[in-house]
Amino acid sequence: MLTAESVTVKVASRALLQDVSLAVHPGELLAILGENGAGKSTLLKTLTGDLQPSAGTVTMNGRRLQDWTATQRARARAVLAQETHLAFAFDALQIALLGRYPHCDSTPAKRDVEIALAALALVGCAHLQSQSYPTLSGGERARVQLARVLAQVWENAGDKPSYLLLDEPVASLDLAHRESVLGIARDLAHERGLGVVAILHDLNLAAVYADRVALMKDGRLRSTGRTDDVLRADVLSDCFGIPIRSIDTGAGGCVFAVGSAGRGRVHYTEAGRIDARGPITTARSDS
Amino acid sequence: MTRIARCVWISAGLLALIGSVIAADGQRVVAVGGAVTEIAFALGKGGSVVASDTTSTYPETAAKMTKIGYMRSLAAEGVLSLRPDLVLATAEAGPANVLGQLRNAGVKVEVLPATHTFENLRDNVRLAATAFNVEADGSKLIGSLDREWRDTRRDVAALPGAPRVLFILAHAANRLLVAGTGTGADAMIRYAGGVNALADVQGYKPLSGEALVQAAPDVILITAEGITALGGPEKVWELPGVSLTPAGQHQRLVAMDAQYLLGFGPRLPRATLELARRLRAG
Amino acid sequence: MSALNPSVNGALPGLHRIPVGRLLLPTLAIALLACALFALCTGAYSLGAKQVVVLLLAKLGLVQTDAVSMQDNAVLFSLRLPRVVFGILVGAGLGACGAALQGLFRNPLADPTLIGVMSGAGLAAATVIVLGAVWIHGLSRILGPFTLPLAAFLGGLAATTLVYRVATSEGRSPVALMLLAGIAVNAIAEAGIGLFTYLADDQQLRNLSAWRLGSVAGPGWRELSVVAPVVVLSVAALMRMAKPLNALVLGEAPAGHLGVDVQSLKRRVIVLTALCTGAVTAYCGMIFFVGLMAPHMVRLVCGSDNRLVLPGGALLGALLIVVADTVARTLVAPAELPIGVLTALLGAPFFIALLLRNRREWGM
Numbered sequence: 001m002l003t004a005e006s007v008t009v010k011v012a013s014r015a016l017l018q019d020v021s022l023a024v025h026p027g028e029l030l031a032i033l034g035e036n037g038a039g040k041s042t043l044l045k046t047l048t049g050d051l052q053p054s055a056g057t058v059t060m061n062g063r064r065l066q067d068w069t070a071t072q073r074a075r076a077r078a079v080l081a082q083e084t085h086l087a088f089a090f091d092a093l094q095i096a097l098l099g100r101y102p103h104c105d106s107t108p109a110k111r112d113v114e115i116a117l118a119a120l121a122l123v124g125c126a127h128l129q130s131q132s133y134p135t136l137s138g139g140e141r142a143r144v145q146l147a148r149v150l151a152q153v154w155e156n157a158g159d160k161p162s163y164l165l166l167d168e169p170v171a172s173l174d175l176a177h178r179e180s181v182l183g184i185a186r187d188l189a190h191e192r193g194l195g196v197v198a199i200l201h202d203l204n205l206a207a208v209y210a211d212r213v214a215l216m217k218d219g220r221l222r223s224t225g226r227t228d229d230v231l232r233a234d235v236l237s238d239c240f241g242i243p244i245r246s247i248d249t250g251a252g253g254c255v256f257a258v259g260s261a262g263r264g265r266v267h268y269t270e271a272g273r274i275d276a277r278g279p280i281t282t283a284r285s286d287s
Numbered sequence: 288m289t290r291i292a293r294c295v296w297i298s299a300g301l302l303a304l305i306g307s308v309i310a311a312d313g314q315r316v317v318a319v320g321g322a323v324t325e326i327a328f329a330l331g332k333g334g335s336v337v338a339s340d341t342t343s344t345y346p347e348t349a350a351k352m353t354k355i356g357y358m359r360s361l362a363a364e365g366v367l368s369l370r371p372d373l374v375l376a377t378a379e380a381g382p383a384n385v386l387g388q389l390r391n392a393g394v395k396v397e398v399l400p401a402t403h404t405f406e407n408l409r410d411n412v413r414l415a416a417t418a419f420n421v422e423a424d425g426s427k428l429i430g431s432l433d434r435e436w437r438d439t440r441r442d443v444a445a446l447p448g449a450p451r452v453l454f455i456l457a458h459a460a461n462r463l464l465v466a467g468t469g470t471g472a473d474a475m476i477r478y479a480g481g482v483n484a485l486a487d488v489q490g491y492k493p494l495s496g497e498a499l500v501q502a503a504p505d506v507i508l509i510t511a512e513g514i515t516a517l518g519g520p521e522k523v524w525e526l527p528g529v530s531l532t533p534a535g536q537h538q539r540l541v542a543m544d545a546q547y548l549l550g551f552g553p554r555l556p557r558a559t560l561e562l563a564r565r566l567r568a569g
Numbered sequence: 570m571s572a573l574n575p576s577v578n579g580a581l582p583g584l585h586r587i588p589v590g591r592l593l594l595p596t597l598a599i600a601l602l603a604c605a606l607f608a609l610c611t612g613a614y615s616l617g618a619k620q621v622v623v624l625l626l627a628k629l630g631l632v633q634t635d636a637v638s639m640q641d642n643a644v645l646f647s648l649r650l651p652r653v654v655f656g657i658l659v660g661a662g663l664g665a666c667g668a669a670l671q672g673l674f675r676n677p678l679a680d681p682t683l684i685g686v687m688s689g690a691g692l693a694a695a696t697v698i699v700l701g702a703v704w705i706h707g708l709s710r711i712l713g714p715f716t717l718p719l720a721a722f723l724g725g726l727a728a729t730t731l732v733y734r735v736a737t738s739e740g741r742s743p744v745a746l747m748l749l750a751g752i753a754v755n756a757i758a759e760a761g762i763g764l765f766t767y768l769a770d771d772q773q774l775r776n777l778s779a780w781r782l783g784s785v786a787g788p789g790w791r792e793l794s795v796v797a798p799v800v801v802l803s804v805a806a807l808m809r810m811a812k813p814l815n816a817l818v819l820g821e822a823p824a825g826h827l828g829v830d831v832q833s834l835k836r837r838v839i840v841l842t843a844l845c846t847g848a849v850t851a852y853c854g855m856i857f858f859v860g861l862m863a864p865h866m867v868r869l870v871c872g873s874d875n876r877l878v879l880p881g882g883a884l885l886g887a888l889l890i891v892v893a894d895t896v897a898r899t900l901v902a903p904a905e906l907p908i909g910v911l912t913a914l915l916g917a918p919f920f921i922a923l924l925l926r927n928r929r930e931w932g933m
Contacts, residue, residue: 048826050825069828070825070828070829070830071828072828073828074826074827074828075828077826079822079823081820081822081823084819084820084823085820086818086819087671087672087675087676087818088671088672088675088677088818088868088873089868089872089873090815090818090872090873090874091872094815094872094873094874095819098815098816098818098819098827099827101812101815101816101827101828102827102828105812106811106812106876107876152827338903353903354903354904355903355904356901356904356905357904359775359776359779360779360904360905362613362786362898362902362903362904363648363786364612364613364614364644364648364649364898364902365613365614365898365902365903365904365905366903367613367614367640367643367644368612368613368614368615368902368903370640379772381776382776382779382787384787384789385786388643388647388648388789391643391647392639392640392643392644392647392648393639393640393643394640469770490770491770493767
């Protein structure tokens with residue numbers, strides 16, 4: 001389990017996080033939601049060990065994070081940032097192989113290459129392996145980066161669970177790629193017992209893919225729990241400070257829309273199509 | 288090939304052969320520095336000199352011989368490739384470690400001091416004569432230089448007035464320096480009975496138009512190479528401030544060959560007298 | 570889901586570059602050796618391959634020969650050999666430092682000039698050349714010919730330390746801040762050099778400009794015994810940074826998440842580069858462009874993997890300097906061209922051609 005206990009983060013006497021307690025369980029996808037400045041990224045950075053909490057502790061698999069060496073941490077958890085700009089042209093396989101960095105010596109072993117290739121195949125980018133990263137499209141880049149972090153936590157370190165932390169992993173992606181990236185992450189959580197945390201902005205994506213949701217506001221954890229329990233129109237409206245209502249799609253799903261129905265001004269969030277929650281195993285390639 | 292051309296080739300070949308025989312017969316000397324080369328030739332040892340540097344422009348034979356580059360950026364292997372017994376160099380030659388490398392390779396390196404005085408010239412002639420093993424010729428040359436110098440001093444003293452002179456060093460049109468005290472130009476101006484218009488400046492300094500007007504020179508002194516770099520004598524008057532000086536108003540410009548004027552070689556007495564006369568001419 | 574099982578069919582793909590990479594380093598090493606031998610047999614002084622071989626064998630005690638002239642011996646062992654060895658050290662040092670700094674700053678334009686090493690060394694050298702006789706006379710009497718190189722090395726280290734200090738707060742040093750600090754320190758150093766250029770007399774001015782043009786002719790064995798260990802050790806240490814520098818291509822935070830201690834990596838690369846470039850610059854003056862060019866040429870041939878770029882850059886840098894120096898000392902023999910001019914003259918057009926041909930694939 002990756003746990004934050006009563007974590008407070010202060011920068012120049014301003015509290016970015018206030019007494020946050022959160023646990024990421026192996027085998028689940030936990031979505032962190034909240035408006036800008038709510039402390040989502042700060043919380044994620046605390047969970048990765050990038051930020052030292054002013055108070056409280058973060059533990060991974062029962063051991064305090066500051067007691068881990070950088071390499072030990074890297075073997076147990078991978079982090080994917082929004083967008084990665086490369087200084088030099090590496091090809092896709094080389095990028096994926098970087099995920100094996102904490103596991104291998106200066107030269108990757110055959111096993112590492114196999115894992116990197118399998119990770120690329122999993123995200124549907126096997127055919128891009130020898131393509132130069134700067135020549136890839138935005139969606140391809142995002143999936144190659146996903147392959148990299150997947151390669152990093154491909155095998156659990158010993159018998160302990162591994163974690164995947166995603167900071168707005170789909171922010172720059174189109175609809176289809178959002179679905180595929182989150183689908184892969186969720187499947188990995190369910191099938192491999194990986195603990196996945198993702199900062200998301202799209203309520204509907206969270207509703208479909210997250211097992212649990214943590215809702216943040218003003219540096220505090222507003223509510224946390226199973227997706228269906230937390231993602232309720234009234235709670236969301238309160239948290240985001242704008243009217244949000246849920247529209248039943250009939251087949252057991254619902255979509256969240258911004259705006260009050262009474263005034264007739266309905267602004268739909270980006271995800272217009274939400275089906276029943278089935279596993280999305282598609283990993284289609286860009287054209 | 289025409290007969291004439293063939294004759295030229297054959298005689299050139301013969302000359303080269305004779306030259307190499309002469310050189311092989313005696314010492315093989317590399318002369319570094321214009322004054323040093325002039326002294327070697329004045330001592331009658333020009334035939335032993337197998338190569339010189341780019342500042343050695345006089346006499347003509349020296350100007351046309353194999354060049355080892357600029358005297359301050361010598362290359363050890365280049366000098367050694369000429370297989371010299373003696374490297375006769377001015378103190379301005381360098382880099383220092385190259386001279387050391389030459390000594391390590393078993394070449395005798397004789398360094399002649401380079402200060403801007405007639406006495407330094409006498410000393411250098413003596414040192415060079417010793418290096419060439421022609422002490423007697425050295426004494427004779429010094430004797431004649433002494434006589435020439437005495438006459439020059441007397442003639443200069445007899446000339447009227449003490450013109451204020453400004454020396455401009457122009458390597459390129461956009462890089463102009465003027466000579467203060469402690470420079471060769473300053474020494475020459477004083478030997479010629481003139482006054483350095485920038486006597487309160489030390490060394491070569493960049494030219495400022497205002498300072499130039501303040502210096503108020505009667506004559507501008509420049510090297511022939513400087514005139515070329517500027518692009519003609521008329522360009523001198525276009526330099527900032529020059530037209531506002533007495534020299535500019537009367538268009539008084541003296542240009543002399545750099546090596547002749549500033550070389551401090553055996554032509555020093557002649558150069559001094561010529562400079563003294565020309566500073567006062569017109 | 571079958572895709573979750575790492576089973577790979579057929580040969581390992583994606584390794585199409587490995588043959589090029591595998592061949593690159595041996596090819597460069599052999600080419601360097603060949604060029605070094607050629608350089609030993611070439612020069613203004615007529616000393617051909619046969620004599621060189623005889624002299625080398627005699628030196629090793631393998632052959633008895635009585636017909637060894639003192640000058641032949643001196644030309645080979647105190648002029649050409651130290652020169653070729655120093656050329657290799659200079660080129661390898663600059664190439665490796667360039668590659669490491671480009672990786673560290675994640676900037677393809679980074680080279681040892683960027684973090685102030687060269688201009689710091691230049692300012693210190695100018696100080697010694699112009700004020701040396703007056704101010705630090707006692708010191709130069711003790712240190713002798715080592716005054717200039719030592720000063721250049723200290724100046725380079727001081728400038729780099731200043732850049733690093735200015736750009737580091739709370740244990741972090743953002744690259745943009747560091748580049749700006751480097752520009753500022755370079756400006757200060759250039760201004761200082763300008764001031765000394767003004768103060769210098771004719772002789773000093775010429776020494777100064779000779780130093781700034783660069784040459785590998787200077788050092789003898791005594792100086793090499795100082796430079797060689799510094800360069801060899803720092804280049805060897807830089808080679809070990811290839812793996813973390815590869816991770817750094819993703820950025821500082823992602824590299825940190827892969828287990829790289831980014832701050833420590835920065836510190837190590839900067840100190841090693843200052844050490845290596847300072848030591849080299851001290852004796853050879855300013856040789857620009859090799860540190861920038863050599864690593865890029867390797868990248869264009871076999872990609873950006875630092876495990877190839879670092880050693881390849883070092884070997885290619887050495888090759889470039891040895892070739893450039895051989896040309897420099899034979900083209901206008903018995904005089905010599907400044908090598909700094911030649912590295913730019915030989916390298917720049919080739920570099921431009923490579924850029925034009927590869928700009929699209931290179932993605933920049």
